[in-house]
Amino acid sequence: MKAGAHDAIGVSADRLSKRFTHAVKGEVYAARDVTIDVAPGEFLTLLGPSGCGKTTALRMIAGFEIPDGGRVVFGGQDVTLLPANQRGIGFVFQNYALFPHLSVFENVAYGLRVRGQAGGAIGTAVSDVLKLVGLAGYESQFPAQMSGGEQQRVALARAIVIRPRVLLFDEPLSNLDAKLRVEMRHEIRALQQRLAITTVYVTHDQEEAMAISDRIAVMQGGTIVQTGSAEDLYHRPATRFVAQFIGRANLIDARVHDAADGRIAVDALGHRFLLAHPRAGMAGGGNPRLLLRPEAISLAKVVGKTDELVGAVVSRSFLGEKIEYVVECAGEQLQVVRYNAGPDDLLPVQAKVALHFADDVAILVWDDEPKGHS
Amino acid sequence: MRPGVGARLRAEPALALAIAILWVLIALFIVYPIAMLLARVFVEDGHFTLTGIAAVLTDRHQVVAFWNSLLLGTLVGVIGTAFGFIFAFAATRCRLSPTLIRLIDVAVLLPLVSPPFTMAIGYIFSFGARGLITYDLLGIKGAGVYGMTSTMTAEAATYFPIAYLALRPMIAAIDSNIEGMALSLGASRWRVFRTVTLPLCIPGLANSFLLLFAASLADFATPLILAGNQFPVLPTQAFLQITGLFDLRGGAALSLMLLVPALLVFVAQRYWVGRGHYVTVTGKGAGQAPFDSVTPVARWTLVSLCVAVTLFIVYLYVLLLYASLVVAFGANEAFTLQHYRVVFTEGLRVLGDTLIIAAIATPLGGFYGVLLGYLVARKRFVGRTTMEITSMVNYALPGTIVGIGYLIAFNDPPIVLAGGALIIIACYVFRYGATGIRTTIAMMQQLDRSLEEASESLGASSSTTFRRVTLPLILPAFFAGLGVMFIRSMTAISATIFVVSLSWTLVTVKILENMTELALGVAAAFSVVVVAIVFIVIFAIGRVLRRLRAAGASAVTGLLAT
Ligand SMILES: Nc1ncnc2c1ncn2[C@@H]1O[C@H](COP(=O)(O)OP(=O)(O)OP(=O)(O)O)[C@@H](O)[C@H]1O
């Protein structure tokens, strides 16, 4: 079960589109001009809310769906019209899709048998891969006798034993409980790194996406709105949607003024801020909003300076390691997170507090992606 | 066609080949015979003509037969549906003991798996000139059994089990808590029934009426024996026109008059009541209501009615059995095995022919059903819906039309099959394979698509996926389809009577011959043997199905009601 990085191939989807005829809405685009480039050995995640077209995009890459437009390229070869069984993929389904009439061994061996491999080689390969996913000894079990987590490992084993060129996952963990989900995502990531298989992973869980991926492509309404690393998306979301979808966000009404030397002036919360970040210089559609992450705001005693931002605690939730506050400031309700510094750290409701944040953590976002940015 | 579908098919030669072969077979054995039938009626000397139809439409006797057929179908539809509903309601809502339900099930199954004449023969033994009731009990001399009432009663008794099997899962599926809810709101039981239960059953009742109407419309055997001269109906008229008057064109024209009502029923079922409605009978279907849906008086009335009807059917079959064991029913009632001796000596060849044909048609039809059902349910190709609908045509049309179509199509070059076994086998496969198609489609709809996609992603071709994943998982549909194929191959007559020959003939046709020669004892003995064989096979398939007990497995007998 070794595959060097030199085997890995790049995968790209070039302006993939797919229409479906909807009973009520007529022709609708499930995916529209979806473009992604996955480097050899890279782990890329398609992330988005339910119905945004993630599955459709992934199924076109897999070959289960024929695109209405666009191309799929595997390692330089155009595979758009190639059936799934000739693409050399491994696909892991949300519902596992294990063959209920076959034992664990036969499920895993299936792809090797289809390839006409010899019995001995199949036996070794299957027991190797079962060991790899921690299921040695389960060979003669049937899927119906296994837990969801075990079934998912079988599905994973079955997909990787054939040494696919590309590994595809469609929400593989969403049927598992929260703890197992975290455990399995680490295993999947470790396995992918070890085998160095180019991977496209679909999920609607932003935390899972951030934990597991090299890069994330955020989808909305059938299109990809931003692709980047977790840090990129979190700190430099291209649109208001991305800002809200990745992590928690305070989006504050703002008015933008021009200003000199690379900075721009923004009026928000009754104050004027000079933003340092270059992203802030570009404008998309709709009203601009000032993005402030809850952990970027710190709360302090009011000292009475003139330019001090003062608010009042509206509510708080004590979550152990951290405390979440809602603070009202200049008519805006802001979420603020503070790590627990000790038993005396709690601020009471209605307490007056001063809000601080660094100029370079606040950025402006618009409803649509700014022109000229990609 | 979407771009790429063609490319896909080219990349999957086995798939493309299977589709091509199926199209050729459908064209040959479904479209071609019907086309030839139409051509025979509407084309003369290379010109379109209406003289064939006009001859029928202006013949008062034939027009009467047409109206008689519709009347009979309507009456059988209404009465059979009513009884089917009473049985289904009693079985699901009257807290009958499971044993009683099982006994009723076996009894009402009898007419469905018997050769089509059995009910009629039993009826004659009971109500004929020398009938047990008419002659022995009531002392009526020369009782006139033949006519509409007898035909209607025998048909209703034969076909109401279809309504019962179709309605029972439907009523069972109505959450009885809905009724309990209405009851708890203060409605009387009768009011609950009228305002809740019955309205929920209306689609099922309509469907069952259509099924029975179609069955009666197409029934050829019962009227042939019981209708007599006073009550001509279309299927028998068409048969007599061909076999008695050797007027193939006239017979074809007559059978075409059946086409209009039959097509109306087909369309109504498919687009009105039949929308996604599919009936399976499974063990858990007959759930009992957790409270009393009916008053004790109503319960007793219903149960007595069911028991009475059941006993009536059993009584007719007992008479049949008795008649097969005496020298001459009604005249010399000394015990004898001579009729069975005839069956197993002179009749052995017919029995053998029938079994050979059934043994070939059954696996072929089963495989055809599963393959076509799988392809139309899962694969995208040009004309998929057309293929699905066309594959149902021979099943939806009355057997008389199909039989005459085969007779016309395969008697003369370019394709001569008449006189062989192949024509009978093809007739069965493309007529009764339809049940397997429908079961397969229904099962495929329950089978998660991702299983096949998983197989595909692992590198398996369509045919490998079908063989190693789909087929094992829809095996119950396959076996149920086999069961139906076998039962029909043993008992059908309306289509095949036109394609049997001196070298290949069938038990059902033999029974008819015996009836016309008044060898009633032999006819009865043949019927008993066929019923016995069919019951053994149903039992065996039931065992296999129980071992395969997968979700959605449907009982063979349930499929006879679709
Ligand atoms: N076979 C289909 N026929 C018709 N519409 C479809 C089909 N498949 C998907 N759609 C539609 O396309 C849109 C995108 O569906 P898709 O399954 O790709 O979403 P998704 O992002 O995977 O959602 P989820 O997170 O819920 O799985 C949806 O609006 C869906 O209704």
Ligand SMILES: [Mg+2]
């Ligand atoms: Mg999805």
